[in-house]
Amino acid sequence: MTTVNGEGDLTYVGFSQNFSSLAVGTKEGFKIFKVKSFDELTIEREFDWTDVYIFERFFETFMAALVSKRNPEITVLYNIYENKEMFCFKGKHEILSVRINSKRLLTCCSKTLHIYDLCAMKEMHVIRDTPSNARGVVALSPRNVSYMAYPGSALQGVVHVFDADSLKAVSVISAHNSTVAAMAFNTQGTLLATASERGTVIRIFSPETSEKLMEFRRGSLIASIYSLSFSVDSTYLACSSNSRTVHIFRLSGDESGHRENSEESRVNNGWWRYFGGVIQNSAMMLQSSASYIAGEMLLPLKRAFAITYLPSAYVRNTCAFLMYALQMTMYTVCMYVCVQYTGLFI
Numbered sequence: 001m002t003t004v005n006g007e008g009d010l011t012y013v014g015f016s017q018n019f020s021s022l023a024v025g026t027k028e029g030f031k032i033f034k035v036k037s038f039d040e041l042t043i044e045r046e047f048d049w050t051d052v053y054i055f056e057r058f059f060e061t062f063m064a065a066l067v068s069k070r071n072p073e074i075t076v077l078y079n080i081y082e083n084k085e086m087f088c089f090k091g092k093h094e095i096l097s098v099r100i101n102s103k104r105l106l107t108c109c110s111k112t113l114h115i116y117d118l119c120a121m122k123e124m125h126v127i128r129d130t131p132s133n134a135r136g137v138v139a140l141s142p143r144n145v146s147y148m149a150y151p152g153s154a155l156q157g158v159v160h161v162f163d164a165d166s167l168k169a170v171s172v173i174s175a176h177n178s179t180v181a182a183m184a185f186n187t188q189g190t191l192l193a194t195a196s197e198r199g200t201v202i203r204i205f206s207p208e209t210s211e212k213l214m215e216f217r218r219g220s221l222i223a224s225i226y227s228l229s230f231s232v233d234s235t236y237l238a239c240s241s242n243s244r245t246v247h248i249f250r251l252s253g254d255e256s257g258h259r260e261n262s263e264e265s266r267v268n269n270g271w272w273r274y275f276g277g278v279i280q281n282s283a284m285m286l287q288s289s290a291s292y293i294a295g296e297m298l299l300p301l302k303r304a305f306a307i308t309y310l311p312s313a314y315v316r317n318t319c320a321f322l323m324y325a326l327q328m329t330m331y332t333v334c335m336y337v338c339v340q341y342t343g344l345f346i
Helices: 255-260 262-268 272-278
Strands: 010-015 021-026 029-037 040-047 052-057 063-068 074-079 084-090 097-100 104-108 113-117 122-127 147-151 157-163 168-176 180-185 192-196 201-205 212-217 225-230 236-241 245-250 289-293 296-302 306-309 317-324 327-334
Touching: 010 052, 010 317, 021 052, 029 052, 052 097, 063 097, 074 104, 104 147, 113 147, 147 180, 157 180, 157 192, 168 192, 168 201, 180 225, 192 225, 201 236, 236 317
Parallel strands: 212 296, 225 317
Antiparallel strands: 010 021, 021 029, 029 040, 052 063, 063 074, 074 084, 097 104, 104 113, 113 122, 147 157, 157 168, 180 192, 192 201, 201 212, 225 236, 236 245, 245 306, 289 296, 317 327
């Protein structure tokens, strides 16, 4: 477990797009840590920023977008290696979230979405009069294509997918019965994970066709989803919430085959050597169930491949996968203190 001093004073915690670095903002300053291994964080950069509440780094590059409480309507494109501003995108409303890829910068306000061209450094398009989005729920695919997804209704779980390159609508997804609370693209932009404000079911769609590809049961109790995160190779999806549990879903492979080899995996591979019973292989205990809406049978509702537990509930957190040395580690970071918590070796 790794901790960062400043309990109660954190302004931001988040990973870079390939999860190789962790940014932590406090009222005393801002630090970027290199995530080198399962148990090692080293300081990569330090800044004197004390009020940055949004920070989006483009993979491991020098480029990052940030927003401060001092100027909440301005997005600053920043060179973190040379410690200087590259460009400022000025808006009229408070920015709730920012997403970035190699070609586009997306800023989300309560009722507008702004798309910027990073080559020309200018605003390309504005999507106005969107449903009220006070939490800034939005997603942008980091590579290959510039698909963006945003809530299409303040009452139902409708998601609009928009191509930020061609500036054309791609699809409309009826994802949930209640409002969408979290979304995430995989690295390739071919999968979109969604969760509603109920937080009981996680669904994965094709952003191009709106086809529902998978459904996962997170739990039966309502929870606020804080984070959805695909592994870089899109074989796993992690989900964290205001409960103490972090769920890891397997997107491919035979669950029965995994159960048959579970004992061998415990001994030879895995996270069991580190955490024993802390992580439960729920595939051994829970069978897949079916989902029904209005009497119609839908996709099989799969359970989590593994579950781990955080120290406390109702603490803001985010989770991510990191690949190193041909093994995968799942990190969860809590907002009250920066924690490298879960060692998930697969």
